[in-house]
Amino acid sequence: xxxxxxxxxxxxxxxxxxxxxxxxxxxxxxxxxxxxxxxxxxxxxxxxxxxxxxxxxxxxxxxxxxxxxxxxxxxxxxxxxxxxxxxxxxxxxxxxxxxxxxxxxxxxxxxxxxxxxxxxxxxxxxxxxxxxxxxxxxxxxxxxxxxxxxxxxxxxxxxxxxxxxxxxxxxxxxxxxxxxxxxxxxxxxxxxxxxxxxxxxxxxxxxxxxxxxxxxxxxxxxxxxxxx
Amino acid sequence: xxxxxxxxxxxxxxxxxxxxxxxxxxxxxxxxxxxxxxxxxxxxxxxxxxxxxxxxxxxxxxxxxxxxxxxxxxxxxxxxxxxxxxxxxxxxxxxxxxxxxxxxxxxxxxxxxxxxxxxxxxxxxxxxxxxxxxxxxxxxxxxxxxxxxxxxxxxxxxxxxxxxxxxxxxxxxxxxxxxxxxxxxxxxxxxxxxxxxxxxxxxxxxxxxxxxxxxxxxxxxxxxxxxxxxxxxxxxxxxxxxxxxxxxxxxxxxxxxxxxxxxxxxxxxxxxxxxxxxxxxxxxxxxxxxxxxxxxxxxxxxxxxxxxxxxxxxxxxxxxxxxxxxxxxxxxxxxxxxxxxxxxxxxxxxxxxxxxxxxxxxxxxxxxxxxxxxxxxxxxxxxxxxxxxxxxxxxxxxxxxxx
Numbered sequence: 011x012x013x014x015x016x017x018x019x020x021x022x023x024x025x026x027x028x029x030x031x032x033x034x035x036x037x038x039x040x041x042x043x044x045x046x047x048x049x050x051x052x053x054x055x056x057x058x059x060x061x062x063x064x065x066x067x068x069x070x071x072x073x074x075x076x077x078x079x080x081x082x083x084x085x086x087x088x089x090x091x092x093x094x095x096x097x098x099x100x101x102x103x104x105x106x107x108x109x110x111x112x113x114x115x116x117x118x119x120x121x122x123x124x125x126x127x128x129x130x131x132x133x134x135x136x137x138x139x140x141x142x143x144x145x146x147x148x149x150x151x152x153x154x155x156x157x158x159x160x161x162x163x164x165x166x167x168x169x170x171x172x173x174x175x176x177x178x179x180x181x182x183x184x185x186x187x188x189x190x191x192x193x194x195x196x197x198x199x200x201x202x203x204x205x206x207x208x209x210x211x212x213x214x215x216x217x218x219x220x221x222x223x224x225x226x227x228x229x230x231x232x233x234x235x236x237x238x
Numbered sequence: 239x240x241x242x243x244x245x246x247x248x249x250x251x252x253x254x255x256x257x258x259x260x261x262x263x264x265x266x267x268x269x270x271x272x273x274x275x276x277x278x279x280x281x282x283x284x285x286x287x288x289x290x291x292x293x294x295x296x297x298x299x300x301x302x303x304x305x306x307x308x309x310x311x312x313x314x315x316x317x318x319x320x321x322x323x324x325x326x327x328x329x330x331x332x333x334x335x336x337x338x339x340x341x342x343x344x345x346x347x348x349x350x351x352x353x354x355x356x357x358x359x360x361x362x363x364x365x366x367x368x369x370x371x372x373x374x375x376x377x378x379x380x381x382x383x384x385x386x387x388x389x390x391x392x393x394x395x396x397x398x399x400x401x402x403x404x405x406x407x408x409x410x411x412x413x414x415x416x417x418x419x420x421x422x423x424x425x426x427x428x429x430x431x432x433x434x435x436x437x438x439x440x441x442x443x444x445x446x447x448x449x450x451x452x453x454x455x456x457x458x459x460x461x462x463x464x465x466x467x468x469x470x471x472x473x474x475x476x477x478x479x480x481x482x483x484x485x486x487x488x489x490x491x492x493x494x495x496x497x498x499x500x501x502x503x504x505x506x507x508x509x510x511x512x513x514x515x516x517x518x519x520x521x522x523x524x525x526x527x528x529x530x531x532x533x534x535x536x537x538x539x540x541x542x543x544x545x546x547x548x549x550x551x552x553x554x555x556x557x558x559x560x561x562x563x564x565x566x567x568x569x570x571x572x573x574x575x576x577x578x579x580x581x582x583x584x585x586x587x588x589x590x591x592x593x594x595x596x597x598x599x600x601x602x603x604x605x606x607x608x609x610x611x612x613x614x615x616x617x618x619x620x621x622x623x624x625x626x627x628x629x630x631x632x633x634x635x636x637x638x639x640x641x
C-alpha cells in the first residue's frame with residue numbers, strides 16, 4: 011500500500027473556536043492510482059491534501075507511506091520526506107521569481123543535496139523540461155513564460171526527484187482553457203506512465219481525467235467512486 | 239544538503255536587490271569607515287609625535303620644577319608659566335655641568351614669558367622663549383637667515399631676538415626681518431636671525447611660533463627671575479640613566495626630592511601617547527555607535543525581506559528545506575550584507591586616510607582592519623538572528639497561502 015490514512019483528524023484553532031477540518035478520515039491509495047478530490051469550499055479537501063502530503067501534521071490518527079508510519083515524524087524528517095517522496099503542483103505555480111526555469115526545476119535536487127551545477131544533474135533537469143515541452147525555454151524566467159508554461163515548469167519540478175506521490179492543488183485553476191487542456195493531458199500521461207497522482211479540483215471536466223473520485227463534505231468522505 | 243550551499247543562495251538574493259542591498263549596507267559602511275578612519279588618525283598622530291620627539295634628539299634630559307607627571311600630566315604652556323616657585327637656580331645648573339663633564343656635553347637654561355609683539359601695524363601675542371646661546375647646538379636648530387646670539391651677547395643682556403619661521407612670516411610677511419626692530423611690550427628689539435622650520439604643533443604651541451630671546455635679556459626686561467627648565471645633552475644615549483642619577487644627586491643636595499624632576503624624552507612620550515591612546519579609543523567608540531545603527535538597519539531590511547519572501551520560504555520548505563537551512567540562509571544573507579558593507583567602509587577609510595596624509599598623519603593599522611571586519615561580521619550575525627528565526631519558524635502552509 012502506497013498511502014494509508016487511519017482515522018486521521020485535523021483541528022484548527024481560530025480564536026477560541028476549534029474547527030475540525032478533517033474528521034476521522036480513513037483512506038487507502040494504491041500505486042498508479044489517479045485521485046480527484048472534490049467538494050465545496052470548506053469541505054476539508056485542501057486540509058486533506060496538506061495533511062496527506064506531510065505539509066501539516068495531523069491532530070489525530072496515523073498516516074503510513076509505503077507502510078512506514080510518518081505521522082509521528084518531526085519537522086526535519088517531514089522536510090526530507092517531502093523532498094524525496096512527494097511532488098507538489100500548486101494552483102498558483104509558486105515558481106521562484108527572477109530565476110530560470112532550469113534553476114526552478116533544480117530546486118528539489120538542491121535540497122536533496124545534489125550538486126546542482128554538475129552536468130549530470132543539469133542534464134536531468136533539462137530532460138524533465140523537455141518532457142513537458144519546454145526544451146527551448148530552459149533559461150526563461152517565470153515572467154517570460156505564459157501561465158500554462160509556468161505550470162509545466164512546476165510539473166517538471168515536481169517530477170525531478172522521482173517521488174512516489176504527486177499532489178496537485180487545483181492545477182488548472184489559474185489557467186485559460188487551452189492551457190488547462192495541456193496540463194490535463196500531461197497529468198493523464200504521467201499517470202499512464204505509472205505515477206500516482208492525488209489532485210484537488212472543483213472542476214468536473216478536470217476531475218474526469220482521474221480514475222477515482224472522492225467527494226468531501228464537512229471534513230468527511232461523502233463518496234468514493236472508481237471509474238469503470 | 240550541505241550548509242555551505244547557503245553562500246551562493248544568500249549572495250544571489252543580495253544581488254537581486256542591488257540598490258536596496260547597498261542602502262542597507264550604507265549604515266555599516268559609514269560605521270566601519272568612521273571607526274577605522276578615526277582610529278587611523280589617532281594612531282597616525284601617535285606615530286607622528288614619536289617621530290617628532292626622535293628628531294629633537296633622544297639623548298636630552300630635562301630638569302623642571304615640581305613633578306609634571308603628577309595630576310594628569312602636562313598642562314601645556316600655562317602650567318609652565320604658573321609653576322611659580324623659583325626653585326631652579328643658575329648656580330645649580332653650573333654645578334651639574336661642572337660635576338658631570340664626563341656625562342654631559344652641553345646644556346640650556348630656559349625661561350618663558352608672553353609679550354605683545356608689534357612690527358609696523360601688525361600686533362601679535364607671542365611666547366618669549368628665553369634660552370642660553372647653547373640652544374643652537376643642543377637642539378641642532380640653525381638660523382636659516384641671520385645668526386644666533388653668542389654667550390657674550392647673552393651676558394650683556396643685549397636687546398636682540400631670533401624668530402621662529404611662522405611668527406616671522408606672521409609679523410613681517412615678505413619683508414626680510416633681519417636687522418629690523420620690533421616692539422616687545424613697547425620696547426625695541428633687533429631681529430638677528432630667523433630659525434629653520436621644525437614643524438609640529440597642530441594648532442598648539444610650536445617651536446616655529448616662538449620668539450627666542452637671550453635668557454638674561456628676558457630676566458632683565460620682562461620682570462621675571464623664573465627658570466623654566468634645564469636641558470642637558472648627554473654625551474652618549476646609553477648613559478641617559480647614569481646621567482639622570484648624577485643630575486638628581488647634584489641638585490638633590492640643595493632641593494627636596496619633590497621640588498624638581500629629571501626626565502627624558504621617553505617618559506614624556508609615554509605620557510603623551512597614553513593621552514592620545516585614550517583619545518583614539520574614545521573617538522572610535524563614538525563612531526562605533528553608528529555601527530550599531532547600521533546593524534539595526536540590516537535587521538529592519540531583513541525583517542521586511544522575510545515578510546516579502548514569505549511565499550518563497552513556504553515553497554522552499556514544501557520542497558524539502560529544513561528550518562535550520564532557512565535560518566542559515568537568512569543569517570548568511572545578513573552577515574554578508576554586513577561584511578560587504580564593512581569591506582567597502584574599510585576601502586573608504588583607507589582612501590580617506592590617504593587623502594588626509596598631506597595635511598595630517600593618518601595610518602590604517604592591521605588591528606583596525608581586523609577589528610572592523612570582526613565587528614561588522616558580528617553586527618550582521620547578531621542583528622540577523624531575529625529575522626532569520628522568524629523565517630525558519632514559518633509554517634509552510636501559512637507561508638504558501640500568504641498573499
